[in-house]
Amino acid sequence: MAKKKNKEKGAQKRAGWHESLRPETKNSIWAILAFAVSLVLALAYFDEAGLIGSVTQRSLIFLFGKGFWLASLAFFLAGLSFLFSLGSRIFKTTLVGGVLFLISSLGISDVLFGEYTGGYAGFLVSYPLLKLFDFWAALVIFSALVAASLLVMLNIPLRFRRAGGELAKREEKLPMVEPLSSPTLGVEAQKTPSVFPASLAGGPESGEEKAEEPPQSFLQRTFFTPPKKPSKTERASEFKYEPPPPDLLEDDKGTPSSGDIKANANIIKRTLQNFGIDVEMSEVNVGPSVTQYTLKPAEGVKLARITALQNDLALALAAHPLRIEAPIPGRSLVGIEVPNRSIALVGLRSLLGTEEFKSAQPLSFVLGRDVSGRAIFADVAKMPHLLIAGATGSGKSIAIHTLVVSLLYKNSPEFLRFLMIDPKRVELTIYNSLPHLLTPVITDAKKSIIALRWAVREMERRYEKLEEAGVRDIVSYNTEMIKEKSYDEILPNILIIIDELADLMAAYPREMEASIVRLAQMSRAVGIHLIISTQRPSVEVITGLIKANITARVALQVASGVDSRTILDMSGAEKLLGNGDMLYLAGDTSKPKRIQGAFISEKEVKKVAGYVAESASEFEAEPIDLDLKFPTVEGVSGRNIEDDEEIDDELYEEAKKLVAEAQKASASYLQRRLRIGYARAASILDMLEDRGIIGPGEGAKPREVLIKRPAGQLGGATAKPEESAVYEEEEEDKNKKEKKPAERADDDTPYTNFDF
Numbered sequence: 001m002a003k004k005k006n007k008e009k010g011a012q013k014r015a016g017w018h019e020s021l022r023p024e025t026k027n028s029i030w031a032i033l034a035f036a037v038s039l040v041l042a043l044a045y046f047d048e049a050g051l052i053g054s055v056t057q058r059s060l061i062f063l064f065g066k067g068f069w070l071a072s073l074a075f076f077l078a079g080l081s082f083l084f085s086l087g088s089r090i091f092k093t094t095l096v097g098g099v100l101f102l103i104s105s106l107g108i109s110d111v112l113f114g115e116y117t118g119g120y121a122g123f124l125v126s127y128p129l130l131k132l133f134d135f136w137a138a139l140v141i142f143s144a145l146v147a148a149s150l151l152v153m154l155n156i157p158l159r160f161r162r163a164g165g166e167l168a169k170r171e172e173k174l175p176m177v178e179p180l181s182s183p184t185l186g187v188e189a190q191k192t193p194s195v196f197p198a199s200l201a202g203g204p205e206s207g208e209e210k211a212e213e214p215p216q217s218f219l220q221r222t223f224f225t226p227p228k229k230p231s232k233t234e235r236a237s238e239f240k241y242e243p244p245p246p247d248l249l250e251d252d253k254g255t256p257s258s259g260d261i262k263a264n265a266n267i268i269k270r271t272l273q274n275f276g277i278d279v280e281m282s283e284v285n286v287g288p289s290v291t292q293y294t295l296k297p298a299e300g301v302k303l304a305r306i307t308a309l310q311n312d313l314a315l316a317l318a319a320h321p322l323r324i325e326a327p328i329p330g331r332s333l334v335g336i337e338v339p340n341r342s343i344a345l346v347g348l349r350s351l352l353g354t355e356e357f358k359s360a361q362p363l364s365f366v367l368g369r370d371v372s373g374r375a376i377f378a379d380v381a382k383m384p385h386l387l388i389a390g391a392t393g394s395g396k397s398i399a400i401h402t403l404v405v406s407l408l409y410k411n412s413p414e415f416l417r418f419l420m421i422d423p424k425r426v427e428l429t430i431y432n433s434l435p436h437l438l439t440p441v442i443t444d445a446k447k448s449i450i451a452l453r454w455a456v457r458e459m460e461r462r463y464e465k466l467e468e469a470g471v472r473d474i475v476s477y478n479t480e481m482i483k484e485k486s487y488d489e490i491l492p493n494i495l496i497i498i499d500e501l502a503d504l505m506a507a508y509p510r511e512m513e514a515s516i517v518r519l520a521q522m523s524r525a526v527g528i529h530l531i532i533s534t535q536r537p538s539v540e541v542i543t544g545l546i547k548a549n550i551t552a553r554v555a556l557q558v559a560s561g562v563d564s565r566t567i568l569d570m571s572g573a574e575k576l577l578g579n580g581d582m583l584y585l586a587g588d589t590s591k592p593k594r595i596q597g598a599f600i601s602e603k604e605v606k607k608v609a610g611y612v613a614e615s616a617s618e619f620e621a622e623p624i625d626l627d628l629k630f631p632t633v634e635g636v637s638g639r640n641i642e643d644d645e646e647i648d649d650e651l652y653e654e655a656k657k658l659v660a661e662a663q664k665a666s667a668s669y670l671q672r673r674l675r676i677g678y679a680r681a682a683s684i685l686d687m688l689e690d691r692g693i694i695g696p697g698e699g700a701k702p703r704e705v706l707i708k709r710p711a712g713q714l715g716g717a718t719a720k721p722e723e724s725a726v727y728e729e730e731e732e733d734k735n736k737k738e739k740k741p742a743e744r745a746d747d748d749t750p751y752t753n754f755d756f
Contacts, residue, residue, distance in 0.1 A: 028082070034078045038076040040056075064121055070102055077097075077150070078095075094153055101149035103145075105146060106126075110123055110125075111138050243409050244409060249608070251349045252346060254343065265281045279298065280295065281293070287369060288369050296332065307324050323575040335371075346598045348366060361381060368402075368595040378586070380531075384523075389533070389555060389563075390558055394576075395578070395597055399533075405604075412616070416492055423448070424503070425443045429443070430605055448512075449508055452496070454624055455515070459522060462491060474526050494528045500533065501534040502536035553567055556580070581595075583595075652688075659688065
């Protein structure tokens with residue numbers, strides 16, 4: 001059977017060499033051949049084609065009579081049909097149309113100009129009609145056949161208005177993004193409910209509708225299509241998004257080399273047998289960066305015994321690092337992943353061109369290829385949030401670029417908007433020209449807090465809209481708006497991308513954590529998603545609340561198993577190879593999947609961003625204004641200074657004045673100046689900190705005052721030296737006697753230090 005299959009595959013390859021040619025190329029070749037034959041026949045008519053031309057002339061005169069020049073005209077029309085038709089299978093129709101045109105034309109010439117004017121061919125077709133229908137009826141029949149043959153060859157409809165009406169009906173749909181054209185690969189795709197129907201986000205609607213649309217010829221599109229009226233969608237939005245062409249991206253590079261597979265399999269089996277473990281070697285999967293050797297242990301063998309021999313196997317194979325997956329999810333096998341000697345570069349173009357990606361949901365993006373070389377995609381709508389963590393240089397930024405570019409190939413700015421935060425200032429600023437951005441890439445920590453608070457407000461506004469419409473998610477809401485033709489009310493997806501969370505958490509940990517947790521808990525139903533990246537996988541950055549609400553995670557190479565457990569709640573990421581080698585943990589699975597991430601260079605990113613910015617320059621959307629003082633939302637830590645909330649303590653304003661004048665703040669200072677107890681002084685300090693008046697506590701040191709001294713207070717100078725000295729002396733004595741902690745345990749991290 002195997003030999004038979006191999007023979008069949010070889011026969012298919014030999015027979016189908018031309019199948020790799022594009023339909024347009026095939027049509028162009030047929031057009032050139034038809035024009036060449038037409039020209040040769042024309043030269044033969046004037047006896048200018050040499051010996052072969054003379055023989056051809058005598059043969060055609062005998063067959064077609066004086067009208068054999070019509071054969072040259074028939075081939076010329078066939079060449080036009082091949083040249084300007086958009087169909088992929090037009091050879092048969094063109095052949096039928098050409099033969100019909102030639103025969104009917106010869107029949108007309110024989111009817112009009114006498115017997116044998118059209119040669120024996122004209123006589124054979126005209127004689128029966130003249131006997132049966134007489135002159136005029138035969139002339140009408142032949143004329144109809146000539147017209148029909150022209151319609152068949154040139155693919156021109158007779159009722160132009162009807163064709164225009166059908167086109168107008170099709171254009172009432174929202175603008176569609178044509179899928180990429182690329183060879184199909186066997187891949188694995190995540191198919192989940194989308195936030196937008198496929199027709200909205202740019203994917204194909206259905207196979208039936210796609211098949212019903214006939215190919216339109218150049219002549220029909222140029223001369224016979226009436227001016228189309230603007231559709232309802234075009235009246236709502238004249239913008240039409242064109243996705244970038246695949247030529248802007250690079251394909252796969254290199255071939256993975258795994259060495260002697262049989263020898264490695266024997267080494268694995270022999271090493272395990274030396275430790276008393278009998279196994280049966282199974283299949284071998286060669287991936288871009290690692291080769292997976294699968295084995296089935298004998299009955300009664302504990303998997304812990306195999307995993308404990310990881311270092312021994314690495315020594316025997318002379319391979320490091322080596323990872324053991326026991327068991328492989330869904331299979332009764334153990335996988336041993338050995339690094340390849342040479343690694344293949346996974347290009348983004350080869351993955352974007354697959355049928356699975358083109359038919360996937362609008363928010364699907366490329367991850368890479370797994371250990372067996374299959375393409376892996378993920379859907380942001382299903383996640384609905386993603387955490388990317390790994391050491392410096394492991395490929396976090398490239399993973400983000402891959403995600404963004406994948407989404408640009410499927411989504412227009414009408415249905416997907418980005419809110420990018422890049423404290424490093426160099427990674428995401430390349431996208432500043434994109435029309436998809438709600439605001440230019442944010443590089444300031446303070447504006448990042450405001451942007452996240454805006455996102456919380458937007459989330460609440462969207463929930464109010466869903467409540468008014470009586471629906472439960474953004475998919476149902478947008479569907480209702482489309483039915484009502486309220487295209488202006490369609491809500492786009494919002495993707496919030498934070499490239500380096502550690503920098504923001506170092507400045508405003510409570511603000512960041514509270515906003516991220518609030519969005520992660522509630523924003524899925526309204527189409528707001530978080531993509532968070534960090535190079536510092538510590539519990540101070542990836543807190544328990546963030547991990548609990550962001551279940552989809554990507555772990556790249558890290559330094560230790562502790563960092564891996566911080567990201568994935570399990571070890572394994574410390575054994576990765578770097579350069580995009582990752583462990584992907586989906587929210588609905590318990591074990592991660594090893595993937596070699598797709599690579600995209602900075603040059604490719606600039607090409608795609610530049611193309612989108614140029615092609616979508618007509619798109620106009622009102623960006624959000626981060627200079628506005630957005631009020632905070634209940635549930636997000638910190639309150640606005642300008643909120644009209646009543647202060648619980650009547651001494652708050654006096655305490656604020658004292659702190660501003662002295663430029664120092666502590667509980668003991670407020671106790672002494674206001675004649676109050678420690679509990680009340682600490683409460684006032686908390687209120688001052690909440691409103692951005694003072695900074696956090698730092699042990700026994702006084703808190704930093706974040707507001708300037710009022711003009712005209714204390715003569716515009718600093719506090720009196722003796723008062724300052726007495727204050728410092730009293731505070732030091734008090735700290736020594738009472739040995740109390742610096743205000744409260746939760747004052748170790750700052751709130752926001754700016755006004756809204």
